[in-house]
Structure formats: C-alpha cells, structure tokens
Amino acid sequence: MFRNLFFAALVAALCAGLATSAFQAWRVTPLIFAAESFEGSGGEAHVHAEGTAAHEHDDAAAVSAHEHGDDEWMPQDGLERTAFTVFSNILMAAGYALIIGAVSVLFNLPVTFANGLLWGVGGFAAFTLAPALGLPPGMPGMPVADTLARQIWWFSAAIGTGAALVLVAKVRAPWALAVAVALILLPQLIAAPQAPDDPTGVPPRMTAEFVSAVLYNGALFWVVLGLAFGWMADFLAARPAPQLNGAKA
Template sequence: MIRNLFAAALLAALAAGLLTAAIQHFRVTPLILHAETFEGEGGHSHGTEAVAAEHEHAEGTPAHTHDAAAIEEWAPQDGFERTAYTTLATVLAAAGFALVMGAISMFANIPITFANGFLWGIAGFVTFSLAPAYGLPPELPGMPAADLVARQVWWTGTALATGAACLLLAKTRASWAFAVAIALVVVPHIVGAPVAPDEPSAVPAHLATEFAAITLGTALVFWLVLGTVFGKLNDVFAARSATVPTGAIA
C-alpha cells in the first residue's frame, strides 16, 4: 500500500507540476518580467554622498572595492534556463505537497480516491494558497514586503491551522467540530499577517492585482489536478494489487 501511495503521489505530482509550469510560463512569468522593469524606480535611493564616500580612501590605505558582478546573486538567464529551473522547482514542490497529502491520508485513515480527490484538492488549495493569501497576497518584484521570517512564521501557522480545520471537518460533523474549525481558520487572521512597510512602489496596481488573481487561479488548477490524479492513480494501483495473487510478482 505504501509503495502504491508513493508511486501515485510522484506521478500525480509530475502531472500537476508540468501543467502548472506551463500555465506559469505563459501567464505568470510575463507578469514577473514586466514587474522587474519597475524595480528600483520607487524604492530606496542612494544619494551622491554615499556614492562619493564609497570611493574615498586615505592615501596609502588599500582601496576596499566591491565588484558588482562578483557580489551579485546568481539567477538563471531569461529564456530556456529560467523556464527549466522554474519547471523543476514546480515539479519538486508538487512532489513535496503530494507526499504530505499521502502522509495525512495514512495518518487520518482517509484514503485518497477518484471520488474524493477533488475534495482533497480543494482542501489543499484552501490550506496552502487561499487562506495564507488572505493576509499575504502574492507579491511581485519591486513591491514592499514585510520581514521574511515574520511572513514565513505567519504563513506556516495559518496553513497548519487551516489544514487542521479541514482535517477535523473531514473526520467528524459534530457541532463542536464546526466551532473549533471556524476558530482555527479565523484566529491567524485576527492575529494578523505582518504588515509591509509603507514605501512607494513603481509597480502599477493593476499589475499587482492581475498577478494575485492569476497566481491563485493557477494554484487552484494545481491542487485540483494533484488531488484528482492522485485519487485516480490510487484507485488504479489498488485494483491492480487486488488482482495480483498473493506471492506473485506484480
């Protein structure tokens, strides 16, 4: 069973990852590239005093220079290289989420099937995309953002609380379970996500809105495909195992 679950998870991740990467290539990446053209136009600026101070060195003192090319962080080149790395990262992320889904399925004793795979996908979307995005919407390059660690902590807490609420409702329909689930979903948003600094940004508002909408739409497709394909493959592998006699090589 574990072998079948693992194989179903990886194959479902491959399907969802490749489809999502294709959507990102045609719909998401162009928005990111467009936003990158605005970077540096509305953020912090460095005055001429700072530039001059960088080159001031006392006579006889070794010059302390910085080669911009040497300290610049590596990034894939636009085109095939960027697309390839994005696709690889998306497929690996899909594999991770699929394995988490499989582990939760085993822990909660709720098999992932073709009949409920859609619901697993909806739960994944709400847990990892929709609920966190309510406080931390997807951001484009050049937009002001809160402290990274604070955002990661809040995102993780929100995902865990929302996922626990979905799992609780999947296991029981008692009235107390609904009350606890609502509390789990609401509490992170009462606490509030880290607030981005009030800094100017040259990124147009319509571009940021379009990016957030397309990103969430892409995430919805990703989770629905992942859950549905995962469930279908689980059914196929389970049926195949049932037809193999005990002790026979599958």
C-alpha cells in the same frame, strides 16, 4: 500501500508540476518580467542589465526577488530558466503530494478519484487561499514585511486551516465544526505582518492582475494534484497484488 501512495504522489506531482508550469508561462511569468523593470525604481522605471530570477510558488504563493552580484550564478533566460522553473515546480508538487499521502495514512482518509477534487479544494484553501487573505502574493519591486514574520504567519494560517478541514472530515459533531471555524479564523484575527509603506513603481493594475493569476494558478495546481493522485491511487489499488512463487491464491 505505502509504495502505492508514494508512486501515486510522484505521478500526481509530475502532472501538477507540468500544469502549473504551463499556466505560469502563459499568465504569471510575463507579469513577473514586466514588474522586474520597476524593481527598485521607487516610482520610476528601472531596467536591469541582467535578468532577475523570481518564481511564484502555490505554497504558499509568494514571489521573492533575488539580488545578484557579478559572481552569483543564475539560470539564463529562455530554455534554461524555463527548465529550472519546471523542475522546481515538480519538486514543490512532490512535497505537497507527499503531505497528502501522509495525512491520508495518519488520519485514515483514503484518496480516490471520487474525492480527489475535495482533496484539491482543501489543499487550495489551506495552502493558497487562507494565507493569501493576510499575505497576498507580492511582485518583484514591491516592499515586503520581515521574512521570518511572514513565514510564521503563513505557516499558522496554512496549518490552522488544514487542521480544521481534517477535523471536519473525521468528526461529525457540532463541536468539531465550531473548533474548525476557530482554527480557521484565529490566524486571520492575528494581524499579518504589514509591508513598509515604501514607494513602488509597480502599477496597481499589474498588481491586481498578478494576484488574480496566482490564485488561478494555485487552484489549477491543487485540482490537478488531487485528481491525479486519486486516479493513480485507484489504479494501483485495482491491480492484483504480486504473489510469491508457489504461494496459493
């Protein structure tokens, strides 16, 4: 069982990583490149002599702009940067897929193709939508709050929502629904860390397009991850178990 779950997680990670990479190349990355020209401008366009590496992840779904000096290595624009982006997306997908497998085993909640969409929607709600309510995805060149404070709030929102969904799936009782609602709302009632009110040259329309693209990307990522995981888990479960030589069926 553990071997099947692990292999299903790897296949699902490959599918989701490739799908989200394609969507990022189409919608997210062009917006990041456009925003990098405003990074550090304080309201005036500023073009970098070197490209900046900034990657948005549905983990959360935040983009961080990297400052680099003369001796700092970074992938070159083009094929090398695209390859590193795809590889990092697959690794991220593998981590989330293993989380799905762990939750499935710990709480006896099987992952199948029939409920794979529900797993995907749950993952999107917990790791993308709930954190984005307080910490919307940010573009390069925009001011952000303290990193540790953002990480703590993001973690509480994701874990609270995920725990609420597991509780509702396991316990069919009114009190469980009430506790689940409280777990979801509690992090939202605690104000997320606010970014400083510094001037930025990023146009508001570009920011809105970026947030929309990131949320669509997160939805695509989780739907593909859940369905691929469920399909592969069903396929492996339907295979006959190998038998030792001489063993009777």
